[in-house]
Amino acid sequence: MDLENKKVKTVLIISLIAIVHLWSLRGVGFDLRRLLKIGNTIEFIATRWFPPDWSILNKVLGEAIITLQIAIVGTSFSLLVALPLSFLAAKNTTPWEGIYSLVRGFLSFLRSVPEIVFALVLIPALGLGPFAGALALIFHNIGVLGKLISEKIEAADKGSQEAILSVGASNLSVITFGILPQIMPDILSETFYRFEVNIRASLILGLIGAGGIGQLLFIHFRIFAYQKVLVDTLIILIMVIGIDYISSLIRTKVI
């Protein structure tokens, strides 16, 4: 009886998974015959992208540095704002319930709005360029880091907080010495991870005119300058791989 039940359940689950996938494949218009044409893309790249046009290397590197700067500003400023907000958005450190709910709500709003939407909203007011891109990253990442840090604050071990309170210290001292030293490694690690994510995000923001190497890549695509696109792509690859490597090295070895 039990065994029968289990079998029926298994069959049901497998059918459900199959149905969801068939439904999704239909939605994306998945077509094996068209997939075979991917060979055309390879041929296209082989004939039109090569040889790379190194004459623009300096410009590409300059834009890559701007992308890096967008990500740096987008990460550090969001941490700077998120850190104090998280203490308001943590149950154990908020001055009162009302502030807690308000800041929490604000943070989840920031987190749910994608960077690109912030950029689209900001560009008409601020104009095209890296400033709008960096600001979009800042807004979204305040939400992401704020939620994360406030959770760490709530999960911090109560022992040292209790001890610091017991000597007659103020709440601010308890936060500074009872909570911060405990959560600092996690905060730094997460911040470096957000930096990696922000490099990629700022590439995408470039497509809508928020500056950096992403924007350059998009422009080159639109004027069919594929030999320049190749240089853009190579530099992006090197930058992303390099930064991921350095950042994860810092996250695992130093912190």
Added chain:
Amino acid sequence: MLAIESLAKRYSKKEDYVLKDINLEVKQGEFVVILGTSGAGKSTLIRCINRLIEPNSGQLYWYEKNIRKLKKNDLRRYRRDVGMIFQEYNLIERLSVLTNVLVGRFGYLNYLKILLQNYSEGEIKLAQEALARVGLAGYETAKVRDLSGGQRQRVGIARALTQEPRLILGDEPVSSLDPVTAEKIMSLLTEINQKQKITMLISIHNVELAKSFANRIIGIKHGKIVYNDSPDNLNKKMLERIYS
């Protein structure tokens, strides 16, 4: 020095009282040990005394001053007089021994000085003397996470001493230590009690340890005091009353 009158505490309206009608006096210079099974209410009672936990009713007096009425700054000033040591030591793991001991001064300093770790020479000397007192001279720059359990509790005691308290509360301060180390820490506390005239109110798991170090033993069961007398009178029958 400390008087507790009809103290009661429950953690929520749905639950039973975990402290019921506690009446207790502690005199200057005493070494009082609290015994009781786990869940009897020892930790709750000890935390009510320095108001880490707010009682629901009853009164607390510290040299005739009503502690339950104290507001923010007065409460902080009162807490400076009452040191506390913990079963799990409750140190800041990532920081140095000296920094941890100087936490004892946090009740005296303004936030800016604390943030900048701007201590006076006198305060650093006080912390170093406390470290020497607990047998950890020379350990100033060691990291807490590299210390053994016994050494950690010594740092905890040094932190309490640095706040220059008149009473030290202990919530099972030797329960996480091996028997030999536990005895050494109890001897250290006794020495501090006798030489520095700091009153001790400490909960303990181990009856033998309690008997050999206490001037007076308080037995708690289900949130009520069921024994309050010298350790000499703690016979088998009385022990059953506490532990049955």
